[in-house]
Every structure is written in structure tokens, then in C-alpha cells.
Amino acid sequence: MSAAPANDPLGYRIIDEPRPGPLQRFALPPLLVFLVGNFFLPWGWLLIAANAIALNGPHRNREIALSMAAIGLYWLGIAALNLLGNSGLIDLQYARYAFVFVLGAGLACAAWAFVSQEQTHQLRKYLAGG
Numbered sequence: 358m359s360a361a362p363a364n365d366p367l368g369y370r371i372i373d374e375p376r377p378g379p380l381q382r383f384a385l386p387p388l389l390v391f392l393v394g395n396f397f398l399p400w401g402w403l404l405i406a407a408n409a410i411a412l413n414g415p416h417r418n419r420e421i422a423l424s425m426a427a428i429g430l431y432w433l434g435i436a437a438l439n440l441l442g443n444s445g446l447i448d449l450q451y452a453r454y455a456f457v458f459v460l461g462a463g464l465a466c467a468a469w470a471f472v473s474q475e476q477t478h479q480l481r482k483y484l485a486g487g
Contacts, residue, residue, distance in 0.1 A: 414477030
């Protein structure tokens with residue numbers, strides 16, 4: 358534990374404790390972000406990254422990386438399956454199933470980021486007393 362600045366109402370802080378940042382007022386509940394983000398694929402995953410920045414939790418960089426990985430998987434999956442489909446190496450039916458697998462991997466990344474953000478959100482709520 359370390360001593361907090363004199364103007365900090367919480368007193369002492371643990372090293373990996375989420376620190377409120379200047380964008381904290383824009384932070385949304387992680388469940389809302391997860392649901393909205395997954396309805397508007399792939400661009401909704403950017404909302405997960407934006408919320409990670411607003412929450413400013415100890416795992417912020419991991420949450421941003423997971424959301425970017427989900428977006429990358431989505432676009433790389435489309436490009437790869439398009440290439441394989443156009444060259445005749447994969448049938449359209451199989452390409453659709455493969456794309457479902459790619460989407461599932463992206464959703465798994467988003468779910469991992471959601472769990473991390475939810476922990477930060479709950480801890481911040483507890484420390485604020487509400």
C-alpha cells in the first residue's frame with residue numbers, strides 16, 4: 358500500500374487499485390457496453406476499448422488489446438475466407454461455418470474484457486460507497 362495524495366478522500370491505495378481518471382464520468386456499466394458492443398459488430402468492440410480507457414482500471418491495456426484482437430480477428434477472418442472461397446479451396450457452406458468460429462473467438466475476447474472491466478467497475482463502486 359502507498360500513501361495517497363492529501364486531497365484524496367480514500368486515504369491509502371493498493372497498487373493495482375483502479376484510479377479515477379479524467380474520463381471517469383464517461384464510463385458505462387460493463388454489461389451495457391458488452392451487450393451493445395456485441396450487437397454492433399465489429400465496431401461495437403471499439404466501445405469496449407473506449408470504456409476501458411474511461412474506467413482506467415489496472416488491466417486497461419489488456420482490455421484494449423482484447424477488443425482490438427476481436428476486431429482484427431473479424432476482418433482477418435473475412436479476408437482469409439474470401440480469399441479461400443474465391444480460389445475454390447473452401448466451399449461457401451464451410452466458409453460460413455468457419456466465420457461463425459471466427460465470430461466466436463472475437464466474442465470470447467470481448468467476454469474476457471467484460472469480466473475484467475466488471476471487476477474494476479464493482480471495485481470502484483465499492484470504494485465510492487455505493
